[in-house]
Amino acid sequence: MSLFTDSLPGLFSAVGAAAVIALGRLLSRRVRDVQGAGTTALSEGSRVLRRYTLLRTAGPDGAPDQYETTRPPGTVITHRIGGHPQRFELTDVPLGDGTYAAEPFD
Structure with a gap:
């Protein structure tokens, strides 16, 4: 015991x-x-998956289109809107819904 x-x-x-x-x-x-409310950390160091709201766009349901990427802010991406390519610049500006703003580049 x-x-x-x-x-x-x-x-x-x-x-x-x-x-x-x-x-x-x-x-x-x-x-x-x-x-990182709209951000998910990845195992590759400082790269993170972020969800961006494409400003001045609307999907079939009327909500703005969203885009997910691991690219850093300042990157210019091309996204098809109504069958036409449109360029957006990724920013580090958070929006109220937890996503980040992607501003039209052209």
Whole structure:
């Protein structure tokens, strides 16, 4: 019985340490998700997947078109609108819905 009672403090310490580490990892994921509301972190370093709202566009449902990419702000992309290519510049300006603005370039 004394072997069991002597090992309890070590067992509780190990379980407590594992719980602290797991909680720290969980909180760091949540902070990362909140910081990039329209952004999902990728495993390739600083590249992130962002969702952009293409300004001055409308899809079939009347909502603005959206575009997802890992390209950095300042990049000019080409997106087909009504069968015609239109260029947009990706910005780092967040919009209220958690996406970023993509402004018409031409």
